[in-house]
Amino acid sequence: MLNYMLLCLALLGLSSLASSSVPYARDGDIAVGDKWRPYDQVEIFQAGATRGLEGILELRFMPMLNDARGCFPYAAVDKDGAHGMGLKPTGKSGGDCRDDSKGQLYARVGTSNGRTGVMYSWYLPKVQTDTEHHKHWYLSIVVWVHSECNPAADDCNIVGVSYSSGAETYDTSMSGETLYSSGHNGTGPVKTHPIVGYDGQVKVFPSQDGDQHALGPPLISWEKLSLAARQQLNGFQYENARCPFNDNNFQESLDAAFNESFYTSLTSRSNKPSVPQPPPPSSRAKGPDLACMGQGPSFNPSNCVFSPIQDDGSVLDLTDAEAILRFMNVKTFLRYFKGSRADLTNTCVFYTKAVSPARKNVGLAITATKWACGESQKRRYTMWHLLPNAMDAASHPGVRDFYTPQKVGGWLDALRIAQEKYEATKPPGVVPPFNRYFQAGSQAMAEACYGDIVIVTETPSELAQYEPGKKYQVAGRTNVFWSHERPVIQRKVKAGEATLYVLDANTKKTYKVTDIDTFKIGPAVKLRRDLSSAYETSDIFERSRIRASGNMCKTSGLGSLRSGQDWFGS
Template sequence: MLNHMFLCLVLLGLSSLAASSVPYARDGDTAVGDKWRPYDQVGIFQQGAASGLEGILELRFMPMLNDASGCFPYAAVDKDGNHGMGLKPTGKSGGDCRDDSKGQIYARVGTSNGRTGVMYSWYLPKVQTDTEHHKHWYLSIVVWVHSDCNPAADDCNIVGVSYSSGAETYDTSMSGETLYSSGHNGTGPGKTHPIVGYDGQVKLFPSQDGDQHVLSPPLISWEELSLAARQQLNGFQYENARCPFNDNNFQASLDAAFNESFYTSLTSRSTKPSVPQPPPPSSRAKGPDLVCMNQGPSFNPSNCVFSPIQDDGSVLDLTDAEAILRFMNVKTFMRYFKGSRADLTNTCVFYTKAVSPARKNVGLAITATKWACEESQKRRYTMWHLLPNAMDAASHPGVRDFYTPQKVGGWLDALRIAQEKYEATKPPGVVPPFNRYFQTGSQAMAEACYGDIVIVTETPSELAQYEPGKKYQVASRTNVFWSHERPVIQRKVKAGQATLYVLDANTKKTYKVTDIDTFKIGPAVKLRRDLSSAYETSDIFERSRMQASGNFCKTSGLGSLRSGQDWFGS
């Protein structure tokens, strides 16, 4: 009997020990979809700032962190929306959480009281102090900026820094003590990076230790987070912590961090808004910069209504073709792309013009799109997927079809009229309006794409021959691939941001480009196939009707294309 009791106690002890070694996520915290990952296995996002001015500001004022004790920053969520389980507040305050390779810094730009602030936040898997003793904690600062004349970001200056002192409070009294760095190795644009201190407590403060041993994890903008990650941060219910930059808390956080005294020393001529301000909410559509750009290629297009409001607050004149072409610049196209940087990494497919007699009048649009949608067995996208199309416009009020400049009475009717005038005379040296519109869209896609990029062509070893005046392109014709896509892709490959592959449109063999200047290719390679089945679509598109039988992908805009037209490859 004693032996039996002893054995039971031993087994009970072993069971308790095993249970205590397994990370327990919940406590009083609730994750959306009960999606959890061990705190040190949450994949970080590669660095990605927002588009346009906001992204420039995020990078220009990105802080550095001196973390003397307590946890180092970790990633809170991964691209699939899994949240870190956190750590129980036991042992040392920095116990098991000082791996500097697991961190992320979250950035978001907003306004309070007409002033522009850039919020930067770090997530910690635990906090152990006299006042806070639990899993999960966020540290944040807000950098307040000002510019006299609303110019480019280079002319914006820091007027103050607010340091988080609790879950919902900020200390603005220490701003004057802030030291600044010019970035790693002193290569940044002047001293614009605040050096922030943390010592294992609940608050941040200006560090006086310099930038020799700072932490500078990859920055990810709220805009550049995947939809799943944003949904998790918006819906996660913390028992003790608070995410300061999610949709529910961001404005309140900015308001709490604001101090008008930061701006009182400015001269009378400096009473204008601190940086270019968006039009007031009453005159613009629902946040296109923050909502539309990052919904992902399977988003609900009802979130992305078209906004005709220009940067200066005026309304676009849709009867003026030149005004439309100026408005539809690279930034505007990217605003409405149905994909974030995460979505458009290792997934982009471009194509050249068709040169064989069999395809010359048809182009490679259908070939490239069908391969991207079905044959590659990986979720990939051509330009025909990335903008709202006829199906979206028909299903959701306020959404515009970006693929129909030729539609009579459509929102791009002014371009149609201008195109007809061009075709009546075809003046030499003038690029047709339709071509100008789609050239810009193609360039925008190239700017949005990273990682492995595929170009579909009938001539894999002769990409250099598409230069105007050479074998496959007469000098008098427009050439979207060569003029607008190629320069951006070459720049990204040279910067280490992309790798280029060429797909033979006939054999479907793929070759890696080994010299981006000459487009020399190596032996055939196999591209990674992440999906066991063909292209997958979301419920919103499964429920929507197809616009045309030519829509190989339910997110494709090919249904808006007249037979024989191919604006992106010709």
């Protein structure tokens, strides 16, 4: 559990980074070391949030920007400390500055009047209005949050949003008009992302246009900026603009954005503007606490402890394989996928043995894990690795190890025995118990995914496990992937909630699926690179209540299987 007090955020190092470099002037603006870069050649930082609780807050409340007129956001500074030259305020207000691939979102967490605020800022290379007509401008909002004692990030709730109305001023009167998104494509589990509007003037405001066309440039926290970049932002002297989040201005900006009225109505827990809370834990609850399902980041194992129970309230009979299979349905699996983790990544990695004979594969589980957690150097995890494992079961009373269907004496031992009986006779038309168990998990995994979905396979040109009507669809063994994952993925792609890619396990080349009905693939493509590395995001999981880091990229879960091991039939 994250045992942090929000008060501690005030102690997280707001010290100034002084620079000994000599500044030089350019058109009234003075850059440290005279380090400049053309505005459209400033290389953006890859997405990176602060470690620990601060970073989780930065990601949880990250805003989306509807930019109707004027410039799109651009990166202000690169890793070498070179600042963008900006644009002369000529021509149209958005002339030559509406490239949505050049943007950056800057984030920093701090406190004012004992309250926690998350500042988000966008840099513009120019601004052209009746009152401001020059190079360089910053837009920003501050999301004010509240929680009871000993909070974790998912206990924090938005109480107000302040919108910048000038270089040093904020409007706090429009907070109640703010709409919230659940993230890109609207597929995240909880709406915690403010939708912000900009129309080419000096201020931002609550957008009423939804998030369909909103911008979401990569978020970089102050802490994750390079030392050279921080020194430039601390030492840069703007003739007309002001960087609101550098060491010199950050506290003043928070103080200017603060409004005590955001907190005056918080007289008790019951009137917090939060997502619905789960019912209190009960050893004889009626059902598996399904109220936890739709809460996303607010999922709290202390209130939603997993314990296998049936809908009538009786304890699950662990000697009855059929009872286990009835309980381990899609909703139960989804509770761990969507209810706890899906908001932390918008890329899912699947794998299929394709045409390899059963028990003769080349270790695609291992290949997929190594690519997702190492070779790709991106925040990409197979959702199977978010299942609770032995480490979770040992750390959290009531949490079951989902990786034990083959373990003698495990809580799924009845399934193992049922599987052995099936293997002895292999009756026609009967789906193996192990397949039934993972069919539910497979379907839930697909339901939890959005954004990019990557399938690792040996045969990218023939996705045998997904394509209908192939000889590999053996009548006696209902295929996990084809029968349960596939329809969900097809539905999500057709609805615009996901894009499907295929990764060749041998060459590591990636192809986009161009026809979701036939799984036809197009030419090789490069996946985007605006995601954090596995190393950067693993810290978030290491601090999570259910420690999924060990399940994803380390020594447990499917990634730990030896070559040739696999629990799925072909």
